[in-house]
Amino acid sequence: MSERIFNFSAGPAVLPESVIKSAQRDIWNVADSGIGVMEHSHRGKVFDRILKEAEANCRELAGIPDTHHVLFLQGGASQQFAMVPMNFLPKDGTADYLVSGVWSEKAVKEAKALGKVHEASSSKDRNHCYIPTNVSWSSSPSYAHFTSNNTIYGTQWRQDPTPPAGVPLICDASSDIFSRPIDVRKYGMIYAGAQKNLGPAGAVLVIVRKDMVDAAASDLPTIFQYRTHAKEPSVFNTPPSFAIYVVGEVFKWIQAGGGLKAMEGKNQEKAALLYDYLDQSDFFRGTADADSRSLMNVCFRAPSEELEAAFIAEATKRGMSGLKGHRSVGGMRASIYNAMPRAGVEALVAFMKEFERANRAVHA
Amino acid sequence: MSERIFNFSAGPAVLPESVIKSAQRDIWNVADSGIGVMEHSHRGKVFDRILKEAEANCRELAGIPDTHHVLFLQGGASQQFAMVPMNFLPKDGTADYLVSGVWSEKAVKEAKALGKVHEASSSKDRNHCYIPTNVSWSSSPSYAHFTSNNTIYGTQWRQDPTPPAGVPLICDASSDIFSRPIDVRKYGMIYAGAQKNLGPAGAVLVIVRKDMVDAAASDLPTIFQYRTHAKEPSVFNTPPSFAIYVVGEVFKWIQAGGGLKAMEGKNQEKAALLYDYLDQSDFFRGTADADSRSLMNVCFRAPSEELEAAFIAEATKRGMSGLKGHRSVGGMRASIYNAMPRAGVEALVAFMKEFERANRAVHA
Numbered sequence: 001m002s003e004r005i006f007n008f009s010a011g012p013a014v015l016p017e018s019v020i021k022s023a024q025r026d027i028w029n030v031a032d033s034g035i036g037v038m039e040h041s042h043r044g045k046v047f048d049r050i051l052k053e054a055e056a057n058c059r060e061l062a063g064i065p066d067t068h069h070v071l072f073l074q075g076g077a078s079q080q081f082a083m084v085p086m087n088f089l090p091k092d093g094t095a096d097y098l099v100s101g102v103w104s105e106k107a108v109k110e111a112k113a114l115g116k117v118h119e120a121s122s123s124k125d126r127n128h129c130y131i132p133t134n135v136s137w138s139s140s141p142s143y144a145h146f147t148s149n150n151t152i153y154g155t156q157w158r159q160d161p162t163p164p165a166g167v168p169l170i171c172d173a174s175s176d177i178f179s180r181p182i183d184v185r186k187y188g189m190i191y192a193g194a195q196k197n198l199g200p201a202g203a204v205l206v207i208v209r210k211d212m213v214d215a216a217a218s219d220l221p222t223i224f225q226y227r228t229h230a231k232e233p234s235v236f237n238t239p240p241s242f243a244i245y246v247v248g249e250v251f252k253w254i255q256a257g258g259g260l261k262a263m264e265g266k267n268q269e270k271a272a273l274l275y276d277y278l279d280q281s282d283f284f285r286g287t288a289d290a291d292s293r294s295l296m297n298v299c300f301r302a303p304s305e306e307l308e309a310a311f312i313a314e315a316t317k318r319g320m321s322g323l324k325g326h327r328s329v330g331g332m333r334a335s336i337y338n339a340m341p342r343a344g345v346e347a348l349v350a351f352m353k354e355f356e357r358a359n360r361a362v363h364a
Numbered sequence: 365m366s367e368r369i370f371n372f373s374a375g376p377a378v379l380p381e382s383v384i385k386s387a388q389r390d391i392w393n394v395a396d397s398g399i400g401v402m403e404h405s406h407r408g409k410v411f412d413r414i415l416k417e418a419e420a421n422c423r424e425l426a427g428i429p430d431t432h433h434v435l436f437l438q439g440g441a442s443q444q445f446a447m448v449p450m451n452f453l454p455k456d457g458t459a460d461y462l463v464s465g466v467w468s469e470k471a472v473k474e475a476k477a478l479g480k481v482h483e484a485s486s487s488k489d490r491n492h493c494y495i496p497t498n499v500s501w502s503s504s505p506s507y508a509h510f511t512s513n514n515t516i517y518g519t520q521w522r523q524d525p526t527p528p529a530g531v532p533l534i535c536d537a538s539s540d541i542f543s544r545p546i547d548v549r550k551y552g553m554i555y556a557g558a559q560k561n562l563g564p565a566g567a568v569l570v571i572v573r574k575d576m577v578d579a580a581a582s583d584l585p586t587i588f589q590y591r592t593h594a595k596e597p598s599v600f601n602t603p604p605s606f607a608i609y610v611v612g613e614v615f616k617w618i619q620a621g622g623g624l625k626a627m628e629g630k631n632q633e634k635a636a637l638l639y640d641y642l643d644q645s646d647f648f649r650g651t652a653d654a655d656s657r658s659l660m661n662v663c664f665r666a667p668s669e670e671l672e673a674a675f676i677a678e679a680t681k682r683g684m685s686g687l688k689g690h691r692s693v694g695g696m697r698a699s700i701y702n703a704m705p706r707a708g709v710e711a712l713v714a715f716m717k718e719f720e721r722a723n724r725a726v727h728a
Contacts (some may be wrong), residue, residue: 003398005397007398015403020400024388028365028384028388028403029368033369042376045685074604075439078586079438110586174687199402200605200606202604240565240566242606243607323535
């Protein structure tokens with residue numbers, strides 16, 4: 001097998017190599033069935049076991065109580081931006097949205113087309129380089145929605161917002177799900193596209209309170225009602241079976257590594273390698289406020305756009321890809337999700353040091 | 365690598381072995397990029413090439429003119445059941461549906477919740493064992509919808525229905541897409557879940573006329589408007605990139621086999637092996653009317669349910685799986701999609717002969 005490089009892509013993103021190796025075996029013949037995992041009926045025993053095991057491992061990892069459904073759906077977070085208000089925002093209701101970046105804004109846009117939205121806080125004034133913790137809730141919101149991690153700006157909620165009592169908290173956790181322990185009981189709903197921390201693109205994990213699903217709108221097309229998917233868990237129609245299989249393998253990989261607490265420790269260590277270096281450098285500088293920094297996406301700039309272009313080009317030559325920052329922030333972004341090995345971050349920091357040494361003179 | 369068996373599953377279904385072998389390689393490192401195909405950014409060069417190539421090969425295979433978009437979406441045919449009337453059925457309009465089975469009925473159900481539906485023909489009177497070609501159109505339908513192949517009953521439209529001039533024909537081709545040549549110019553839209561003839565579950569191919577997309581409803585959530593996906597072809601949000609990759613590999617495999625005309629010839633030969641045997645047998649009998657028989661799903665019964673259970677159990681022991689018929693028809697169903705090798709059908713017919721010989725006495 002040819003060599004793999006360090007992939008700092010913001011998503012789809014690096015997967016654990018052991019998971020890819022399992023997939024290589026199982027797409028040919030899974031569980032000694034003589035049939036590959038992509039080719040099994042979603043109503044058959046082999047896939048049924050894969051699905052049930054994925055759900056059970058998900059529940060075990062995050063301590064998800066029986067009050068919540070665990071569903072694997074399609075359409076990514078973007079489809080959830082529409083399905084959340086379709087299901088949970090009555091025509092005469094108001095939903096509170098905490099706006100911490102472009103993805104929150106997209107969620108707001110879809111909700112606004114369906115009902116009333118109150119932007120309870122926003123970090124737009126400083127291009128979302130911080131987490132807008134200064135929240136002013138509306139009087140009686142149907143739910144409160146926030147984005148736990150903001151890939152583009154490299155910011156992350158350290159502590160979840162706390163809406164007024166009785167208001168369901170809904171979290172788009174696409175880019176930091178299962179990077180740390182999570183207290184599911186606090187949430188009405190958590191959703192996450194798989195393609196950053198959980199698996200390949202094409203599956204979205206939805207953890208949602210059963211009583212909310214029961215009370216949700218029922219005048220929607222069948223497939224856009226959560227109750228449809230809760231009734232026949234994840235198999236109302238043909239599910240993205242291979243994507244679910246990979247997500248299940250990722251759950252097992254997290255478990256084998258010690259679970260979410262151990263994962264958080266590793267993620268803190270990896271991020272500290274980068275942030276500690278950035279903090280003492282007068283060449284590179286991080287773009288997010290220190291108290292809002294993400295453990296998943298580390299955004300930083302060099303002294304000039306020319307140096308940034310040179311940095312990215314040279315890093316690519318050295319087997320570190322996906323480091324170009326999003327155009328709305330510029331510079332560099334290192335996405336260091338669960339599956340990014342510590343060795344990848346060490347290689348990046350070593351190269352940053354070398355690049356700084358070589359170019360400090362140019363800059364000075 | 366351990367042995368694979370013959371997989372007659374109705375879907376997800378057998379894939380070409382050469383495609384699986386390519387996937388085994390490419391999920392580790394695709395195009396010598398050092399990154400697996402599941403891990404590439406959907407905005408990067410590597411995936412962009414995969415997507416563009418898949419679209420180009422799709423257009424080349426089926427002769428799709430520039431009048432039509434080629435899109436890879438999520439949610440399967442079931443989501444299209446909702447999106448079609450959401451986009452194309454005005455509140456004061458009527459849509460004509462030709463009802464040839466459960467999947468047509470599900471499409472009708474979603475359309476009825478959104479507008480008026482006229483059932484222009486139906487085969488319900490005889491449990492959908494034939495194709496309802498006797499059509500009575502409404503006066504001015506917004507579109508005409510049909511299901512080209514009916515997996516459960518083993519029926520298939522031999523010739524497409526012909527709606528009144530100017531009425532867009534919309535086809536759910538999930539279970540026979542690219543099993544034969546197709547004249548796309550006749551259609552307003554063709555859609556197909558990938559998991560039978562095109563690849564794994566999790567992608568749905570949508571071929572739709574550009575002028576229809578331009579004129580479609582615009583008061584829908586962004587992600588449910590076809591124009592959204594047409595504007596940024598298949599990458600409005602993160603697409604199911606691995607599923608699209610596999611579909612692209614299947615397109616190449618069809619091309620390498622001679623294209624759709626050659627595929628049709630092979631499918632006719634495979635189906636004839638089964639139907640010719642059924643026609644001369646007084647033990648097994650086909651369940652679909654002869655003029656409505658599907659080349660994709662061959663449904664048949666044995667003289668008793670006990671014999672059917674014994675047949676399925678013994679076939680499974682001999683490495684032929686997925687032969688149990690749908691409960692609404694009973695008996696057996698052999699799904700022999702594009703990727704089912706002729707050797708699989710030959711093995712099945714040989715076993716049917718043997719089983720008939722061994723059990724004819726019991727039956728007589």
